[in-house]
Amino acid sequence: MPCRRCGEALGEYAEAHGHHVAAAGAFAWVALEGGRDGVRWLARAALAALGAEQADVAGALLEEARGRRGGESHPLLVVAQVLADPEHSAEQLGEALVAVPADSPDSVRVRVMRAMLHGQHGEHDQGLAQLDDLVDRPLAAPALLSAQLLLSRAVQGAPGVDRRSDLERAKGLALLARDRRRAWSGPSQEAVAVAAQAALLTEGDAGAAEVLRLGTVPPDGEALPIEAADAQVRAVVADAKLLLGETDLGPLPAEPEYSAALREGLRLTRSGERHDLVAVAYRRALAAAGSAEQAALALHGLASLNALDDCE
Amino acid sequence: MGAVHSVAAERAAAWRERCVALPPPVCAALERVGPPDADDRLRLLHYLDELPAADVVEDLEERPPTWLRNAVPEVWGGAG
Numbered sequence: 001m002p003c004r005r006c007g008e009a010l011g012e013y014a015e016a017h018g019h020h021v022a023a024a025g026a027f028a029w030v031a032l033e034g035g036r037d038g039v040r041w042l043a044r045a046a047l048a049a050l051g052a053e054q055a056d057v058a059g060a061l062l063e064e065a066r067g068r069r070g071g072e073s074h075p076l077l078v079v080a081q082v083l084a085d086p087e088h089s090a091e092q093l094g095e096a097l098v099a100v101p102a103d104s105p106d107s108v109r110v111r112v113m114r115a116m117l118h119g120q121h122g123e124h125d126q127g128l129a130q131l132d133d134l135v136d137r138p139l140a141a142p143a144l145l146s147a148q149l150l151l152s153r154a155v156q157g158a159p160g161v162d163r164r165s166d167l168e169r170a171k172g173l174a175l176l177a178r179d180r181r182r183a184w185s186g187p188s189q190e191a192v193a194v195a196a197q198a199a200l201l202t203e204g205d206a207g208a209a210e211v212l213r214l215g216t217v218p219p220d221g222e223a224l225p226i227e228a229a230d231a232q233v234r235a236v237v238a239d240a241k242l243l244l245g246e247t248d249l250g251p252l253p254a255e256p257e258y259s260a261a262l263r264e265g266l267r268l269t270r271s272g273e274r275h276d277l278v279a280v281a282y283r284r285a286l287a288a289a290g291s292a293e294q295a296a297l298a299l300h301g302l303a304s305l306n307a308l309d310d311c312e
Numbered sequence: 313m314g315a316v317h318s319v320a321a322e323r324a325a326a327w328r329e330r331c332v333a334l335p336p337p338v339c340a341a342l343e344r345v346g347p348p349d350a351d352d353r354l355r356l357l358h359y360l361d362e363l364p365a366a367d368v369v370e371d372l373e374e375r376p377p378t379w380l381r382n383a384v385p386e387v388w389g390g391a392g
Contacts, residue, residue: 003353005344006356010356012341016335183332184332184335186335
């Protein structure tokens with residue numbers, strides 16, 4: 001029978017690679033092995049089960065934890081219980097996360113969750129403040145999340161924000177996260193996608209060339225095969241090729257109707273196709289737009305063709 | 313005395329090198345493994361070394377170690 005710490009290590013290994021089912025099993029085993037921190041490991045197991053969308057398993061683990069001494073009030077268990085409730089509000093989750101002490105072994109995880117919560121509500125500055133002193137630690141998640149928040153803040157273009165500086169910092173932090181994950185063969189493709197998006201928005205054609213370097217395998221680029229094969233990375237690389245005037249984008253990954261239609265409109269424009277054909281693609285994008293920003297981009301495409309007349 | 317220090321320093325350096333090739337929380341957990349369980353730690357490291365990362369996690373989901381599968385059957389649908 002392996003040692004208890006080995007079970008913890010195995011669970012952390014599975015979770016780091018995004019396999020929540022295996023992580024839930026390992027953490028639950030650690031809790032069942034005994035020890036005074038069993039409630040914490042049951043909470044970790046429940047959080048992993050929720051990550052695997054196994055609500056029933058999470059519920060059983062939470063019930064086991066509540067029956068243990070100190071179970072009702074354990075801060076991480078409270079967080080897991082809030083997340084297990086499909087009707088939970090952002091305020092409830094925020095309160096539960098704030099209640100986890102700073103000296104808890106889960107403090108880094110909780111601060112990352114708080115930063116994510118801020119990010120979901122467009123509170124980029126608060127999210128970044130949560131991660132400020134964590135990015136210097138040899139961890140990938142705080143650096144990657146900081147990069148995503150900076151990228152999002154730059155795209156939204158909030159007043160008083162230095163967009164160029166945000167994009168540069170986003171790219172640097174994403175590459176830091178990429179290298180940290182590469183060190184243990186982790187999922188570095190998420191970080192490459194963020195770095196490539198930041199590069200694409202930063203410097204026009206030079207940025208597009210950098211995207212090709214980041215997103216393609218040697219000898220043309222520096223990506224690992226798993227990074228170059230990632231759907232998000234491939235989509236950004238396709239955008240960069242369009243910016244550089246290439247119209248043969250090769251096979252593209254399946255993606256939402258809006259993105260596919262908008263890219264098709266751009267590609268047809270670059271190819272000098274007839275306006276009525278290009279307009280069809282932009283109208284498809286307009287119909288599939290999920291936000292005012294997306295609709296504005298599609299309308300901009302139609303306006304460039306003088307094809308706005310039949311759009312309400 | 314110097315030789316003992318040298319061996320200890322070499323082992324520590326080898327462990328640090330091994331650790332940076334693991335996700336930081338895994339390294340931290342393994343560093344807390346005490347001497348009575350050192351053999352288990354070596355077995356686990358051997359298991360992680362044997363397979364590429366993607367295969368290890370697939371292995372954990374498809375064929376979790378018996379001790380894990382038996383302890384938490386509900387996670388794996390009662391297999392075991």
